[in-house]
Amino acid sequence: MNFRAFSVTKTPPAWIADTCVGTKTNVKSYRCIATMSGAPEHRFLFLSDVTGELDAARSAGMSTALIAARVANVRRASIL
Numbered sequence: 001m002n003f004r005a006f007s008v009t010k011t012p013p014a015w016i017a018d019t020c021v022g023t024k025t026n027v028k029s030y031r032c033i034a035t036m037s038g039a040p041e042h043r044f045l046f047l048s049d050v051t052g053e054l055d056a057a058r059s060a061g062m063s064t065a066l067i068a069a070r071v072a073n074v075r076r077a078s079i080l
Contacts, residue, residue, distance in 0.1 A: 025052040030060035 021036070022029035034041045041061030048054050054064040 024048075024050070025056050027056045027059045030057045030062055034060070034062075 021032040030044075030046070031041065034044060042063070044057070044062040046054065046057035046062045046064045047067045048057075048064070049066065049068045051066065054066060058064045
């Protein structure tokens with residue numbers, strides 16, 4: 001496994017992306033979220049326990065991390 005350290009030096013802007021941007025397994029959804037926020041995709045760290053969501057976010061250029069993994073997800077994870 002590869003682990004990267006991330007430093008949070010200031011509070012990120014408060015905004016919420018909801019399902020109006022698309023499904024969580026669609027790459028376009030993550031690109032839309034980045035566009036809505038005004039930040040480039042590579043500045044995001046997306047956390048999830050669903051590997052399909054992580055795959056889509058990573059394909060959009062975001063950093064990802066698998067958290068609170070379900071056993072079934074770990075077996076399918078392409079990132080482990």
